Amino acid sequence: MSLIIGITGGIGSGKTAVTDRFARQGITVVDADLAARIVVEPGTPALAAIARRYGSELLQGDGSLDRAALRRIVFADPAERKWLEQLTHPLIGEEIQRQLAASRSPYTLLSSPLLLESATQRDLATLVVVVDVPEAMQLARTVQRDNNDEDQVKRIMAAQLPRQQRLAGADIVIDNSGSLEALDAVVAELHKEFLQRAEEARQH
Numbered sequence: 618m619s620l621i622i623g624i625t626g627g628i629g630s631g632k633t634a635v636t637d638r639f640a641r642q643g644i645t646v647v648d649a650d651l652a653a654r655i656v657v658e659p660g661t662p663a664l665a666a667i668a669r670r671y672g673s674e675l676l677q678g679d680g681s682l683d684r685a686a687l688r689r690i691v692f693a694d695p696a697e698r699k700w701l702e703q704l705t706h707p708l709i710g711e712e713i714q715r716q717l718a719a720s721r722s723p724y725t726l727l728s729s730p731l732l733l734e735s736a737t738q739r740d741l742a743t744l745v746v747v748v749d750v751p752e753a754m755q756l757a758r759t760v761q762r763d764n765n766d767e768d769q770v771k772r773i774m775a776a777q778l779p780r781q782q783r784l785a786g787a788d789i790v791i792d793n794s795g796s797l798e799a800l801d802a803v804v805a806e807l808h809k810e811f812l813q814r815a816e817e818a819r820q821h
Contacts, residue, residue: 620724620815621717623742625732627777628770629759630748631793631800636728638804645720649729649738652712656705657682666704692772710737717741724815733778733786743818746807747787750794752780 626632636646657664659680668676671690677683691698717725732738732745739745750758752774759770784790791803 619720619722620811620818621742622724622726622811623732623739623745624726624728624748625730625745625783626748626750626793627752627755627780627783628730628773629755629757629762630750631758632728632730632748634797634800635746635748635791635793635804636726638801639726639808642804642808643722644724644726644808645716645722646726646728647713647716647720649709649713649727649731652709652716653705654684655712656708663704663708667701670700688773689769692769692776698776706735710735713738713741724811730777733783739786744788744814745786746789746791747783748791748793749780749784749787750792754794 624632624636626635636648640646657667664676664682667682667687671687675683675686687701691701713727713729717727727738727742729735729738732742755774756767756770759765759773760767778786789807791800791807793800
């Protein structure tokens with residue numbers, strides 16, 4: 618398996634803007650959020666279990682999961698969030714492993730909002746990159762992007778790892794509060810560094 622670089626950050630920090638730039642360099646990005654969607658697609662045992670617990674009103678017209686409705690339930694009740702995590706986290710872990718094993722790029726990014734909370738995901742990564750912005754910017758960006766109400770975004774932020782703790786777990790921090798041009802330059806430098814590390818890892 619190639620060198621795995623973990624990438625994480627709080628909601629609204631701009632992880633996708635960062636991973637998109639690596640993807641343009643031909644780097645495989647394994648996205649835990651995407652894996653989380655795959656394991657609850659129509660026809661999966663996990664989706665059937667969710668519908669049994671919360672009723673079919675959590676399903677949309679096409680049979681897919683109403684993720685916004687589920688988010689409202691689990692972020693309002695820690696016990697429900699725990700139930701959902703116990704159901705989906707092992708399945709998400711398997712899906713991530715499968716995608717990492719299939720990667721053919723010189724190194725692979727594992728993008729996950731829960732990278733530092735999940736020991737199994739953290740252990741997959743050789744290095745941890747944290748994408749960071751001030752909390753006020755996280756809030757403003759997320760409200761604007763997802764059309765979420767401010768209270769719900771604050772609840773999601775409160776459920777995530779505190780910013781200082783995330784920064785403490787980082788090997789590399791990307792400050793994403795500047796311009797997209799500044800981000801381009803940072804990613805270009807890191808790409809060079811990661812290629813070099815991947816080459817060294819191959820030689821050992």
